[in-house]
Structures are given as C-alpha cells and as structure tokens.
Amino acid sequence: MNQKKISSAVIHRLPKYYRHLGELVDSGIQRISSRDLSIRMRITASQIRHDLNQFGGFGQQGYGYNVGSLYKEIEKILGLGEKHNMVVIGAGNLGKALAHYQDFKARGFNIEGIFDNNEKIIGEKVSGLTVKSIDELPEFVREHHIEIGTIAIPKTEAKKMAKVLVDNGVRQIWNFAHTDLHMGDGVVVENVNLTESLMRLSFMAALDKKQ
Amino acid sequence: MNQKKISSAVIHRLPKYYRHLGELVDSGIQRISSRDLSIRMRITASQIRHDLNQFGGFGQQGYGYNVGSLYKEIEKILGLGEKHNMVVIGAGNLGKALAHYQDFKARGFNIEGIFDNNEKIIGEKVSGLTVKSIDELPEFVREHHIEIGTIAIPKTEAKKMAKVLVDNGVRQIWNFAHTDLHMGDGVVVENVNLTESLMRLSFMAALDKKQ
Numbered sequence: 001m002n003q004k005k006i007s008s009a010v011i012h013r014l015p016k017y018y019r020h021l022g023e024l025v026d027s028g029i030q031r032i033s034s035r036d037l038s039i040r041m042r043i044t045a046s047q048i049r050h051d052l053n054q055f056g057g058f059g060q061q062g063y064g065y066n067v068g069s070l071y072k073e074i075e076k077i078l079g080l081g082e083k084h085n086m087v088v089i090g091a092g093n094l095g096k097a098l099a100h101y102q103d104f105k106a107r108g109f110n111i112e113g114i115f116d117n118n119e120k121i122i123g124e125k126v127s128g129l130t131v132k133s134i135d136e137l138p139e140f141v142r143e144h145h146i147e148i149g150t151i152a153i154p155k156t157e158a159k160k161m162a163k164v165l166v167d168n169g170v171r172q173i174w175n176f177a178h179t180d181l182h183m184g185d186g187v188v189v190e191n192v193n194l195t196e197s198l199m200r201l202s203f204m205a206a207l208d209k210k211q
Numbered sequence: 212m213n214q215k216k217i218s219s220a221v222i223h224r225l226p227k228y229y230r231h232l233g234e235l236v237d238s239g240i241q242r243i244s245s246r247d248l249s250i251r252m253r254i255t256a257s258q259i260r261h262d263l264n265q266f267g268g269f270g271q272q273g274y275g276y277n278v279g280s281l282y283k284e285i286e287k288i289l290g291l292g293e294k295h296n297m298v299v300i301g302a303g304n305l306g307k308a309l310a311h312y313q314d315f316k317a318r319g320f321n322i323e324g325i326f327d328n329n330e331k332i333i334g335e336k337v338s339g340l341t342v343k344s345i346d347e348l349p350e351f352v353r354e355h356h357i358e359i360g361t362i363a364i365p366k367t368e369a370k371k372m373a374k375v376l377v378d379n380g381v382r383q384i385w386n387f388a389h390t391d392l393h394m395g396d397g398v399v400v401e402n403v404n405l406t407e408s409l410m411r412l413s414f415m416a417a418l419d420k421k422q
Contacts, residue, residue: 006418011411011415012411014410014411014414015406015410015411016407018410019389042391042393077414077417078410078414079413079414079417080413092308093305093307093308094304094308096304097305097308098405100303101406103406104406104409107406109413147416148409148413171416171419172412172413172415172416174409174412178230180253182253186419188412189412190411192405192408193230194309194403195230195312195314195315196226196227197385197401198318198320198401199226199229200222200223201359201385201401202289202320203226203289203290204401205358206288206289206290208397208399
C-alpha cells in the first residue's frame with residue numbers, strides 16, 4: 001500500500017469506521033454488507049469500498065465484511081494495538097477534562113502526567129495524578145518515554161511549551177490552543193480549535209437558513 | 212453566489228481565514244498578497260483564490276486583498292456579526308472548560324446557561340453562571356431564545372438531551388459526546404469527537420514513521 005496517498009478525508013473517516021465496527025462487535029454482529037455499513041455510517045457504499053481498498057480491501061463479494069477482523073485491521077492501521085504515553089500541559093478545566101476521559105485509556109492512550117505553572121494548582125490531584133510543576137516536564141518526558149504532548153494552555157505559551165516537548169523527544173502534539181502549531185519535519189500535530197469548530201456550526205446554520 | 216456548492220473543506224478553512232485576517236488587522240496590516248497570505252496560512256495561493264472566489268472574490272490584480280474588508284466580509288459569511296445564545300448541557304470538567312472560554316464571548320457566542328442532573332453540582336457557580344437542574348432546561352431554552360445547544364455529557368444521554376433541545380426550538384447542536392448525532396432536517400450538528408481526534412494523531416504518527 002502506498003501510504004503517501006492517504007487523503008486527510010480518509011484519515012478523518014478511519015476512526016469512525018473503528019467506532020462503528022467496535023459497536024457492531026459489542027452487539028455480537030459478525031458480518032455486515034457494505035450497504036448496511038453505509039446506512040449505519042451515513043456515507044455511500046462505494047465510498048466505503050474505496051476507503052477500505054486503500055488498505056488492501058477487506059470485503060468479499062457476496063459476503064460483505066467480517067466485522068471482527070476488519071475491526072482488528074483498522075485498530076492496527078490506527079496504531080491502537082500498543083500503549084501510548086501522554087502528558088497534559090495545563091491543569092485548568094480543559095486539561096482536567098482531558099485527564100478524566102476514561103475513553104482514552106480504553107484505547108491505549110495513558111496519561112502519565114499533568115503539568116501547570118500555577119503554584120495554586122501544582123500538587124492538586126486530578127484523576128489519580130498529582131499536578132506537577134512545568135519545571136519538571138523535560139526530565140519527566142524523557143524518563144517516561146512520552147510520545148504525545150497535549151497542549152491545553154493559552155496560545156501565548158503554546159509554542160514555547162510545544163518546543164520543550166519536542167526538544168525532549170515528543171513527536172506528537174495534540175494542540176488545543178487557539179493557534180495552529182507547526183513543529184517541522186518528524187513531528188505530527190493535530191490542532192483542535194474549539195472556537196473554529198463553533199464558527200463552523202454557526203456558518204452551517206447560516207447556510208441552512210438561506211436554503 | 213451558489214451556497215449549495217460550498218464544500219466541507221472550504222467550511223473547514225473559513226474560520227482559519229478569519230483568524231489569520233484578525234491577527235493581521237491586530238498588527239495594523241492593511242493589505243496582503245495572496246502569496247503572503249498563502250505563506251502565512253500554509254495553503255497554496257491558488258487555493259486561497261479559489262476559496263475566496265466562491266464568495267464573490269475579494270482580491271484585486273496587483274493589489275492583493277484589503278485585510279480589513281476581507282475580515283469583515285468573512286465575519287458576515289460566518290454569521291459572526293450577531294449575538295448567538297448558547298446553553299451547555301453537562302457541568303463536568305468539559306462543560307466547565309467550555310463555559311470558561313473567553314474567546315467564545317468575544318466572537319458573539321454567549322453562554323446563557325449551564326445545566327446538569329447531578330444534585331451535587333446543581334447550584335455551583337461556573338464563570339458567573341449558576342448550574343441549573345436539567346428539569347429547567349425546556350423553559351429556559353424557549354425563554355432565552357437559545358440558538359446553540361452544547362452537549363458535554365456521556366453518549367448514553369446525549370441523544371435524549373439533544374432531542375429536548377430541538378423540541379424546544381434549538382437548531383444548532385455542538386456535540387462532544389462520543390457518538391455522531393443526526394437530528395434531521397433543519398438542525399445542524401457539529402460533532403467534536405476527542406477520542407477520534409487523538410486516534411488521527413496516532414495514525415498520522417504511524418504513517419510518518421513509515422515514510
């Protein structure tokens with residue numbers, strides 16, 4: 001498979017396949033046609049075939065997809081078979097919310113540490129972790145083999161903290177600050193911009209009204 | 212302009228134009244070439260021209276874009292000129308984090324109320340608001356002309372609460388539960404799935420390693 005060719009739209013849909021297949025596994029369903037999967041996921045059957053063909057194609061004519069094995073395959077493609085160590089920078093409400101997410105751990109994403117620069121917050125307990133000072137971050141990241149750094153602080157400090165993470169070996173940045181981070185080659189960044197998400201909602205509603 | 216034709220990729224980029232132009236306005240820059248805007252935003256100049264042409268085209272040959280007027284136009288397109296009343300369902304860490312976001316208010320998104328069904332949380336103060344019981348939601352939504360309902364509760368209750376919102380006149384759902392909500396015609400939904408976002412990061416990193 002040519003990994004270079006995978007579009008961002010497919011990257012966007014893969015976790016959705018994984019979620020829907022996981023729900024099917026949980027309900028004891030063993031196989032599904034691309035048509036039924038299409039109705040469930042609200043995308044066309046030809047889109048599904050096209051997406052999954054990029055990873056080798058898992059369907060069989062007249063049989064459909066084997067739910068369990070497709071689920072396992074996508075899990076592997078998404079890199080979810082292994083454990084991933086994370087830290088959260090910022091123990092404000094958002095950082096706390098992220099640290100409490102049970103779902104991440106279930107997927108192999110372990111939050112190993114949470115950091116803040118506010119003396120009033122350092123030492124607090126969050127979901128079984130003690131909030132540490134940002135001064136301890138570089139050593140912690142190296143010692144705990146942290147793969148993913150979550151940025152849950154205002155944009156003024158975001159770039160600086162991302163650099164500290166990258167300088168200490170982190171290659172994945174999950175950024176919630178209201179600025180796009182670009183960390184150069186070898187570092188992947190997923191920017192989650194909540195204000196922009198809200199604006200998209202507002203824009204779609206404005207379009208919808210005019211139609 | 213034909214509003215039907217606007218792709219989800221353009222919808223995705225519009226808030227980014229708005230953010231970058233806002234930063235240019237703040238720095239006192241009055242005009243910018245599509246080439247300079249392209250470098251700043253890390254998308255191609257032809258992409259920028261193509262995107263903005265869908266809204267009538269704002270550039271002038273040899274001049275570039277007037278930053279201030281383009282900013283104002285995109286603000287209008289995004290429906291940001293007016294105030295939008297919101298409620299947040301769920302006063303856990305995520306709901307609290309959203310209620311504290313100063314940036315939303317600056318863009319005209321006013322959080323008017325926050326609701327929970329947990330007796331221990333009802334009555335707490337969050338960013339100047341008192342957490343109300345979910346029982347008060349239907350009347351509150353009608354009386355305060357709420358446009359946007361934010362779902363910050365587990366997926367088991369998400370659909371039910373979204374229906375209460377829609378039944379009482381809400382036409383925009385901002386959903387953070389780990390399930391895609393589809394509320395039918397006339398209701399727009401923006402699904403923000405944090406677990407899927409984290410999976411995308413993990414997948415991009417796995418791809419990056421193989422290259």
